[in-house]
Amino acid sequence: xxxxxxxxxYDDHELVQLVRDKKSGLTAIIALHSTHLGPGAGGTRFWHYxxxxxAMRDALRLSRGMSYKNAMxxxxxxxxxxxxxxxxxxxxxxxxxxxxxxxxxxxxxxxVTAEDVGISxxxxxxxxxxTKHVSGLPTEGDRAGGDPGPFTAMGIYHGIKAxxxxxxxxxxxxxxxVAIQGTGSVGGGVAKLLAQDGARLTLSDIxxxxxxxxxxxxxxxxxxxxxxxxxxxxxxxxxxLGAILDDEGIARLDxxxxxxxxxxxxxxxxxxEQLAERGILYAPDYVINAGGIISVTMExxxxxxxxxxxxxxxxxxxxxxxxxLEEIWAESDSSGVxxxxxADRMAQKLIGR
Numbered sequence: 001x002x003x004x005x006x007x008x009x010y011d012d013h014e015l016v017q018l019v020r021d022k023k024s025g026l027t028a029i030i031a032l033h034s035t036h037l038g039p040g041a042g043g044t045r046f047w048h049y050x051x052x053x054x055a056m057r058d059a060l061r062l063s064r065g066m067s068y069k070n071a072m073x074x075x076x077x078x079x080x081x082x083x084x085x086x087x088x089x090x091x092x093x094x095x096x097x098x099x100x101x102x103x104x105x106x107x108x109x110x111x112v113t114a115e116d117v118g119i120s121x122x123x124x125x126x127x128x129x130x131t132k133h134v135s136g137l138p139t140e141g142d143r144a145g146g147d148p149g150p151f152t153a154m155g156i157y158h159g160i161k162a163x164x165x166x167x168x169x170x171x172x173x174x175x176x177x178v179a180i181q182g183t184g185s186v187g188g189g190v191a192k193l194l195a196q197d198g199a200r201l202t203l204s205d206i207x208x209x210x211x212x213x214x215x216x217x218x219x220x221x222x223x224x225x226x227x228x229x230x231x232x233x234x235x236x237x238x239x240x241l242g243a244i245l246d247d248e249g250i251a252r253l254d255x256x257x258x259x260x261x262x263x264x265x266x267x268x269x270x271x272x273e274q275l276a277e278r279g280i281l282y283a284p285d286y287v288i289n290a291g292g293i294i295s296v297t298m299e300x301x302x303x304x305x306x307x308x309x310x311x312x313x314x315x316x317x318x319x320x321x322x323x324x325l326e327e328i329w330a331e332s333d334s335s336g337v338x339x340x341x342x343a344d345r346m347a348q349k350l351i352g353r
Contacts, residue, residue: 040080
């Protein structure tokens with residue numbers, strides 16, 4: 001693994017730590033981008049990386065994205081992220097999760113972790129046996145907490161409706177064609193919410209059976225994983241892994257709006273400008289997908305104060321996402337600067353960069 005400070009995605013990160021525990025087989029990277037607003041908060045990703053440099057790239061990009069996401073969501077948290085390098089079999093053991101919890105705890109509260117790709121609610125319960133600096137834990141009744149996926153989906157749903165109003169001049173998504181890439185916890189949740197409003201849906205997932213099963217439930221169409229980006233639609237909603245909006249991906253798009261929950265959708269900075277040049281309205285990912293971290297943060301802060309977290313407070317904060325997007329798009333329209341750059345500048349100002 002090359003020195004992290006020579007990586008193109010290194011952005012003056014405050015801490016980048018390689019964690020190795022030979023006994024449990026744990027290899028992980030914990031990256032803190034900024035703690036200007038508070039402890040670095042962001043989930044843990046459990047993924048098999050064919051090349052270790054890809055894991056470092058993910059940790060650096062995702063932690064920076066969390067700094068921006070938390071700042072733009074008005075949360076008193078900085079940006080952090082962890083990635084656990086899984087084997088090809090993607091097997092997790094109690095010993096591995098315990099060792100990771102110890103690594104988080106050793107940072108003394110600088111980093112607060114939660115679920116991300118490949119990590120479940122029960123995994124976080126296991127980690128919580130070793131550290132209190134964890135969120136996304138199971139909850140009961142009308143309290144915020146647990147899997148952040150549904151809250152992320154709700155925020156994206158609000159954001160898509162805002163994009164449709166802004167770009168298409170429609171106050172409803174009824175009949176609006178949305179092509180959804182990824183039908184897991186987040187993408188599937190977005191699909192269900194849009195279906196309730198009468199949107200026309202095309203679904204795709206690398207797990208074809210999952211997409212097909214959901215399509216039957218929602219009376220939606222199905223596209224192959226390698227064809228969804230070329231689908232002619234009103235909204236393309238990426239909700240799987242990131243960096244899909246590169247030169248080739250953008251050239252394939254046949255839509256006026258890109259609005260989805262995948263992190264780091266733009267492969268490189270100039271790809272936001274490419275979308276703008278094509279007249280495609282882009283919802284900056286870390287603004288539209290902030291629902292999960294809003295839930296996780298409110299849960300964590302309430303627990304620190306020994307109080308239950310009211311889910312209605314989370315819902316109120318989710319309802320602010322469209323207004324933030326509208327502010328970004330209005331500035332982009334008036335200045336001619338692409339929406340991703342506008343959002344980055346706003347976030348950088350908030351974190352003192």
